[in-house]
Amino acid sequence: MKLRKLLFVLALLLAVPGLNSVNAEMSDKVKQGENEDKECDCEHQEDMHKDWQAKMKEREKNLLTWVDQYTPDKKAEWTQVIEEKKALRNKWLSPEFAEKREKWKQEKMAKIQELKKQFEEGKLTKEEFVKKAHGGKDLGHFKTYHELKNAVAAKDEKQAATLLNQLLDQAKLHNDKMKEMMNQ
Numbered sequence: 001m002k003l004r005k006l007l008f009v010l011a012l013l014l015a016v017p018g019l020n021s022v023n024a025e026m027s028d029k030v031k032q033g034e035n036e037d038k039e040c041d042c043e044h045q046e047d048m049h050k051d052w053q054a055k056m057k058e059r060e061k062n063l064l065t066w067v068d069q070y071t072p073d074k075k076a077e078w079t080q081v082i083e084e085k086k087a088l089r090n091k092w093l094s095p096e097f098a099e100k101r102e103k104w105k106q107e108k109m110a111k112i113q114e115l116k117k118q119f120e121e122g123k124l125t126k127e128e129f130v131k132k133a134h135g136g137k138d139l140g141h142f143k144t145y146h147e148l149k150n151a152v153a154a155k156d157e158k159q160a161a162t163l164l165n166q167l168l169d170q171a172k173l174h175n176d177k178m179k180e181m182m183n184q
Helices: 002-036 046-070 072-092 095-120 126-133 140-153 157-183
Strands: none
Touching: 046 072, 046 140, 046 157, 072 095, 072 157, 095 126, 095 157, 140 157
């Protein structure tokens, strides 16, 4: 009997520090989750932004290289659309639009919470939830870009030209939506 009590106390002493570290990890995760709702604190997220910016520059460089190679007649149009996209992004992220951005974010989060509730109640399938959560778009530009990369890798000039034109139309549409959001 004494041996059992001794083993129980020993096991308890060994388990408590482990539970404490689990508790600390969970509280760190909760704190990080709380910060996800706030605007980005760029001092702490600098590496993530650099990676994203580098990735976008690389993607833009690839696009312009492919435009030169497969649709050189559209080079000026592509350059204009890319510059307009950058200008719109910078304008949207400026302090001038902070209030609109916050309102848009709150509306989007409320919509997603409502869709999540419907999904949990079984009123929506997962595919419907994802499509509605993304505003009806199925992230076609990402899919088109990856298809374009594959066409370029396969040296399929006709497919690459078609996909570049499709991607140009999607970029123009995106710019128009950004303008519309800023003018509301």
